[in-house]
Amino acid sequence: MPCQVTPAVSGSIFALMIRALLFSLVSTSLASAAPMKFDFGGDASVDAFHRERGSGFEIGAIPEKAGGFITAAGPFLFSVILPEGNYNVTVTLGDPNGVSDTTIKAESRRLMLENIVTAQGRQVTKIFTVNVHRPDIAGGGHVKLKDREKNCLHWDDKLTIEFNGTRPCVSRLEITPAPDAPTIFLLGDSTVTDQSYEPWNSWGQMFTRFFKPGIAVANFAESGESLRSSLGANRVAKVESMLMKGDYVFVQFGHNDMKDKREDALAQYEKNLTALVKRVRTKGATPVLVTSMERKAGVTKSTHGDYPDTVKRVAAAEKTPLIDLHAMSQTLYAGLGANLNSAFQDGTHHNNFGSYEIAKCVVEGVRKRVPELAKQIADDVKPFDPSKPDDPSAFKVPASPMKDPTKPDGN
Ligand SMILES: *[C@@H]1O[C@H](CO)[C@@H](O)[C@H](O)[C@H]1NC(C)=O
Ligand SMILES: *[C@@H]1O[C@H](CO)[C@@H](O)[C@H](O)[C@H]1NC(C)=O
Ligand SMILES: *[C@@H]1O[C@H](CO)[C@@H](O)[C@H](O)[C@H]1NC(C)=O
Secondary structure (H helix, E strand, C coil): CCCCCCCCCCCCHHHHHHHHHHHHHHHHHHHCCCCEEEECCCCCCCCECECCCCEEEECCCCCEECCCCEECCCCEEEEEECCCEEEEEEEEEEECCECEEEEEEECCCEEEEEEEEECCCCEEEEEEEEEECCCECCCCCECCCCHHHCCCCCCCCEEEEEEEEEECCEEEEEEEECCCCCEEEEEECCCCCCCCCECCECHHHHHHHHECCCCEEEECCCCCCCHHHHHHCCHHHHHHHHCCCCCEEEEECCCCHHHCCCCCHHHHHHHHHHHHHHHHHHCCCEEEEECCCCCHHHCCCCCCCCHHHHHHHHHHHHCCCEECHHHHHHHHHHHHHHHHHHHECCCCCECHHHHHHHHHHHHHHHHHHCHHHHCCECCCCCCCCCCCCCCHHHCCCCCCCCECCCCCCCC
């Protein structure tokens, strides 16, 4: 099932020509790094997405103008066609005549701003940094997407921003290329990837919310992937092609690797993980190895065989930061006790609450093990003790309108 709700573009020559023209216009304006401005409280139009115009609202409601801002009774999603890269998005939120409460996600449900509340008559301006990427690899080749990824919001040619909450009120949006923003690249499986649909969710798509603006998270994990298949699908090559000095690469594999029954599978995994660590370093970037979080059945016993220990051994041998999510997740699950089911959608995959708690564990790992990056943790993020998880009934991140009960690949 394709990820996008709107129909694909017509392939007519005319449409393609307009598209090419649009791309050149967009890239010309971006070359000068001029921000794209949408003054919804003023004269910016509020219409459905049109490829020829290059922007507009899709999937959710078309919001209405309401005296200096736009709002809708349900979630609304604004899309802009943009080249691959990192962008700073500056949003102005609030209602002159009432309170507002807005949560913002980007691309495939990546949490950017959580429950921003403004009092009556107040406006706030917030910045978040978002990564937009395509399958093409600079220098040749492309990521071999699975069918389920084709046309996903995180692989298409647009930046999509989702507004939801009890009363989302948006007056302005400014999008500025941020090519120098340090990037945290993620490689991993279904427990890391940007899951396109409710009720599934993974920590990689909650991660941005915990960092200050100016840091981008670029998620190249995918459901069902192992280190071996990520290498084969050119996901690793794509990340390597984009790496710059000062970037980070978080690697969390194991769930699907352990199903490789070849006699030398684990030895190859160790060798390939070591080689990846070394290659990331040659670019001046920092590899961070993350052990796989446990499955629901793994509160007191490991279901991951020798994989977590192998990851630890590589981190120690290469003297690169290790985040022992495997151990932290067991502590978290034990801490959830009778609430354990409230974090899971099946025996392996998490829901919004579960992935938010797992993301907090990874952020805590950053705080302890990756000191340079820890400086970029958002000021409102307090140290997290996995043995004392949040109360699931107090969790307020609203669900997205994109839904599909189909289980993600991998387990
Ligand atoms: C993007 O936002 C960050 C955080 O506010 C800021 O430090 C950086 O300079 C911005 N980049 C651009 C190109 O505006
Ligand atoms: C390791 O890398 C080699 C060479 O790229 C590849 O053929 C093999 O499938 C990989 N194995 C694993 C377990 O990553
Ligand atoms: C957010 O969007 C979801 C999905 O469409 C909807 O069920 C919900 O009512 C919206 N608002 C809040 C506050 O959750």
